[in-house]
Amino acid sequence: MVEFYRRNPLSLRLVAAILAVSTLFATLAVGVQLYTDYRRDITSLGLRLSDAERTFVPGLVDSLWLMDEQRIRLGLDSIVTLPYVSYATLRTAEGRLYTSGRATNRGHESSHLYVLRHQDDKQQQWVLGELTLLVDKEEIFASLWQKLWVVLASQAAKTMGVTLVILLLLHFSLSRHLAALADVAERLNLNRLTQLVRLDRRRGHHPDELDRLADAMNGMQQRLQREVAELERVHALNRRLSAAVAASPAAMIIMNEQGSAEYVNPALCRLLELPEARCLELDWPTLLENRLSQGMLSSRPAGWLLDKVRQESWQGELLWRTESGRPRWLLAHLSLCRATPDEAGHVLLVMEDITGLKEFEHQLSYQRRYDHLTNLPNRVMAMERLEQMLLQSVQEGGHLAVMVIAVPAYKEVTESLGIAYGDALLQECTQSLNAALGEACFRARTGDDEFLCALRFGQSAEPVEACLQQIKKALSRSVRLDNLPVTPGVAVGVAVYPNDGNQPERLYSRALSAQQRARSQKEPVQFFEPEMQAASYRSLHIATALKHAVEAGELRLFYQPIVDPRTGDYEGVEALVRWQNAELGWVSPLDFIDIAENTGEIVAIGQYILREACRQARQWQLQGRNIRVSVNVSPVQFGEPDFVASVANCLKETGLDADCLKLEITERLLFASSEAAQQKCRQLADMGIRLAMDDFGTGYSSLSYLRDLPFDIVKIDQSFVRHMTRNSRDKALVRGIIDLAHQLGMSVVAEGVEDHVQLELLTRFGCDLMQGYYFSKPVPPEQLFSKEESSSCSG
Known part of the structure; x- marks a missing residue:
C-alpha cells in the first residue's frame, strides 16, 4: 500500500x-x-x-x-x-x-x-x-x-464501490500515464534527450490533456536537444576562443566598464615580464593615459580614454618599458564589447608587440636612404643631400662640385671571381675613400660600381683638385682578392655648379656623362663638356633602338675565317654580329654590345646569332661545304636557366651536327663559385659541342678551369698577339699558353693576327689555328668562299 x-x-x-x-x-x-x-x-x-x-x-x-x-x-x-x-x-x-x-x-x-x-x-x-x-x-x-x-x-x-471504480479509472486512464511521464522526467538528462515519451494507450482522433502533455514533453526534449547542441557549439566555440586567446601572441586584457582588469592572457605576462596577479592589479586606463599623454602639449582629464572607448573603439601606439627595462613598441586597441545592447559591457584591450615592425620600418627607412653594402648614403639620399648643398651654395654664393666615380675593375672582378669578390672590392674602395676624404666631402654609392662625392667650395678650385688627387690615390692602391692583386682603377666625372647646371639631377647627369667619357678614354678624371651630352643621348638612342633590332631584321652576321697556318685551309669561321639602323647607320659592336648586356637585350640578340649561325652552317653543309662555326656567348645569355635547352633546340631546328658548333666562353663568364655555370659547360660538352675559352689570360680566374672543365680550344687574346713582337714578356706569355694548352690536350687559336711576322712567330711556337685581318676581315657569308674553297670539318 x-x-x-x-x-x-x-x-x-x-x-x-x-x-x-x-x-x-x-x-x-x-x-x-x-x-x-x-x-x-x-x-x-x-x-x-x-x-x-x-x-x-x-x-x-x-x-x-x-x-x-x-x-x-x-x-x-x-x-x-x-x-x-x-x-x-x-x-x-x-x-x-x-x-x-x-x-x-x-x-x-x-x-x-x-x-x-x-x-x-x-x-x-x-x-x-x-x-x-x-x-x-x-x-x-x-x-x-x-x-x-x-x-x-x-x-x-x-x-x-464508486471510489474503487474511480480509483481504477484514474489509475488506468491517468495515474499510470502521469507516473510514466514522471519517470521519463526523472530520468531526463542531457544524455537521454533523444528518448521520446510514448503513452501506453491508443491515441484518439482528438488529443486529450495527456496527449498534449506528452507532446509538450517531447517538444521540450527536442527543443532542449537543439538548445543543448547550440550550447555545446557555443561552449566549444568559447573553449576554442579561450584557447586561442590563451595561445595568442597578442597580449589581451579584459576589463570591466570601470577599467579593472578581470582577465589577462599569458602573452601579456610574457610581454611585460610580470606575473598574472601583478598584471591584474595594474590600473590599465591610467597607465595608458599617462603613456599617451607624454609629449602632448595639452593635458587631458583623467578617464578620457574610457570615455572615448564608450563611444567608439580606440587604437594607438605607445612605448612601454618592461620589468627588465627593455623598450617595447606596442600597438594598443581598446574596444567596448557588449553581449546585448542593455549590457554594461567589458573593455577589451589588445596589445601587439610591434617592436620588430618598428625596427623593420627603421631598417627599411635606412635601406631606402643608405646602401647596405658600404653603409654610404644611396642615390635617394644623395639627391636630397645635393639639394641641401646646392641651396647653401646659392645662399652663400659659392660653388658645388659633383663627382661621379666609377671603379673599372668591378665588372671584371664580378664576372671572373663572382659577385662576392666584387662586393669585397667595393667595400675596400669605400674604406679607402673614407680614409682619404674629409667630412666636408659628402660621399654616396649611386650605382653598382659608382660612387658620388660632392664638395662645396668658394672661388678657388684647389679643394676640388685636392679631393680628386685623394680619390685617384685611394683607388690606385691594389687590394688582394682570392690571393690576386687587383687595382680598382678610377674614372671620375665632374660637374660644377653653377657652370654645368643648377639642379641636383642635372649636375648628377652631367657628371655621369663626364665619367662615362673618362671610362671610355681610360682617363682618371674628366670634367663635363657640352658635347658629352650628345654621346649620352646616342647611348640612350642605341639602347632604345636595340629593343626592336631583332624584330626589324637590322642585325646581320659576318664571318671571319679561322685558318690552319700549315695548309692555309679554313678550319672554321667565327660569327660576328653587325647592326645597321635606319637612323643610327652602321653601329659598331663596341658601341652596342655593352649596352645590350646592361639592358638584357643581349639574350634575344645572342639567340638570334646562335640560330642564324647554325642555319648558315647547315646551308653550307647542304652546299657541300662542311665548316665549323664559332659563336661567342655573352655571360648574360649563358646565365639564362634554359640556355642549354635553347642550344639543343637550335641544333634540332636547323639540323646542324653538334660537332660543327663551337661556343666561345670567356674566363669572366665562369664565376669562381658558380657550380651551375660549370655544370652547363659539361652538359654542352656531353652533347658533342666543342667549347673554346675565349680571351684567355685577360681575367682573374685560375688555371683550374683548363684542368677541370671540358674545353677543347684555348683562344689567345689579340692584345697579347699584337704586342708579342715588341714585348718579350707578352711573347713569353703567348708561348707559355700554347705549351700549357698542348700539354692539356687542347688546340690553340691566336686572335688578331695582322702581319707575316706574327704568323711566323706563332707558327714557330706551335700555334694550331689563327684568325685576323692578315687572313681576312669579317665578311658577309656570300663573300667568305670567294678565294678559298671549303675544307672538311677537322678536329
Whole structure:
C-alpha cells in the first residue's frame, strides 16, 4: 500500500477528496432523511395522542364523575396499551392517585398533561383531575438509529464501490500515464534527450490533456536537444576562443566598464615580464593615459580614454618599458564589447608587440636612404643631400662640385671571381675613400660600381683638385682578392655648379656623362663638356633602338675565317654580329654590345646569332661545304636557366651536327663559385659541342678551369698577339699558353693576327689555328668562299 501510495499519490488524493465529498453529501442526505423521518414519527405520535385524547379522556371523565374506580383503572390500562405510552397517572381533585404501566427512565420520555373537566347540563364545568402520560420515544430513536446504520452501511458500500471504480479509472486512464511521464522526467538528462515519451494507450482522433502533455514533453526534449547542441557549439566555440586567446601572441586584457582588469592572457605576462596577479592589479586606463599623454602639449582629464572607448573603439601606439627595462613598441586597441545592447559591457584591450615592425620600418627607412653594402648614403639620399648643398651654395654664393666615380675593375672582378669578390672590392674602395676624404666631402654609392662625392667650395678650385688627387690615390692602391692583386682603377666625372647646371639631377647627369667619357678614354678624371651630352643621348638612342633590332631584321652576321697556318685551309669561321639602323647607320659592336648586356637585350640578340649561325652552317653543309662555326656567348645569355635547352633546340631546328658548333666562353663568364655555370659547360660538352675559352689570360680566374672543365680550344687574346713582337714578356706569355694548352690536350687559336711576322712567330711556337685581318676581315657569308674553297670539318 505504501508503494502504491508512493507511485500514485495524486490518484489517492483525488479518491480521498472524492470520498470526503461524497461522504459529506451522504451524511447531509442521511441527516435530512433521518430528520424527516423523525419529524414524521413525532407528528404521527402527536396524532395518536390526539386520537387517544378523543377516545379515552371522555371515558375517564365519565368514570371519575361516577366515581367508578374499576372503570378508571380499566381506562388507564387501556391508555397504557397505546403505542409509545409507557406510564399513565390520574390524580383526582380529591387527591387520589391512580397509575398504570411503569416509567422506563431511558431519557427519551416526555410527559403530556391533560386536565379532566366535566360539563353538566347547565354548561358548568367541573375539574375532576389531571391525567399525566409518559410517552417513551425510544422506539422512534431506535428506528432512527437503525435507519442511520442501514443508510450509512449502504452509503459506505456504495461510496467504496464508486471510489474503487474511480480509483481504477484514474489509475488506468491517468495515474499510470502521469507516473510514466514522471519517470521519463526523472530520468531526463542531457544524455537521454533523444528518448521520446510514448503513452501506453491508443491515441484518439482528438488529443486529450495527456496527449498534449506528452507532446509538450517531447517538444521540450527536442527543443532542449537543439538548445543543448547550440550550447555545446557555443561552449566549444568559447573553449576554442579561450584557447586561442590563451595561445595568442597578442597580449589581451579584459576589463570591466570601470577599467579593472578581470582577465589577462599569458602573452601579456610574457610581454611585460610580470606575473598574472601583478598584471591584474595594474590600473590599465591610467597607465595608458599617462603613456599617451607624454609629449602632448595639452593635458587631458583623467578617464578620457574610457570615455572615448564608450563611444567608439580606440587604437594607438605607445612605448612601454618592461620589468627588465627593455623598450617595447606596442600597438594598443581598446574596444567596448557588449553581449546585448542593455549590457554594461567589458573593455577589451589588445596589445601587439610591434617592436620588430618598428625596427623593420627603421631598417627599411635606412635601406631606402643608405646602401647596405658600404653603409654610404644611396642615390635617394644623395639627391636630397645635393639639394641641401646646392641651396647653401646659392645662399652663400659659392660653388658645388659633383663627382661621379666609377671603379673599372668591378665588372671584371664580378664576372671572373663572382659577385662576392666584387662586393669585397667595393667595400675596400669605400674604406679607402673614407680614409682619404674629409667630412666636408659628402660621399654616396649611386650605382653598382659608382660612387658620388660632392664638395662645396668658394672661388678657388684647389679643394676640388685636392679631393680628386685623394680619390685617384685611394683607388690606385691594389687590394688582394682570392690571393690576386687587383687595382680598382678610377674614372671620375665632374660637374660644377653653377657652370654645368643648377639642379641636383642635372649636375648628377652631367657628371655621369663626364665619367662615362673618362671610362671610355681610360682617363682618371674628366670634367663635363657640352658635347658629352650628345654621346649620352646616342647611348640612350642605341639602347632604345636595340629593343626592336631583332624584330626589324637590322642585325646581320659576318664571318671571319679561322685558318690552319700549315695548309692555309679554313678550319672554321667565327660569327660576328653587325647592326645597321635606319637612323643610327652602321653601329659598331663596341658601341652596342655593352649596352645590350646592361639592358638584357643581349639574350634575344645572342639567340638570334646562335640560330642564324647554325642555319648558315647547315646551308653550307647542304652546299657541300662542311665548316665549323664559332659563336661567342655573352655571360648574360649563358646565365639564362634554359640556355642549354635553347642550344639543343637550335641544333634540332636547323639540323646542324653538334660537332660543327663551337661556343666561345670567356674566363669572366665562369664565376669562381658558380657550380651551375660549370655544370652547363659539361652538359654542352656531353652533347658533342666543342667549347673554346675565349680571351684567355685577360681575367682573374685560375688555371683550374683548363684542368677541370671540358674545353677543347684555348683562344689567345689579340692584345697579347699584337704586342708579342715588341714585348718579350707578352711573347713569353703567348708561348707559355700554347705549351700549357698542348700539354692539356687542347688546340690553340691566336686572335688578331695582322702581319707575316706574327704568323711566323706563332707558327714557330706551335700555334694550331689563327684568325685576323692578315687572313681576312669579317665578311658577309656570300663573300667568305670567294678565294678559298671549303675544307672538311677537322678536329
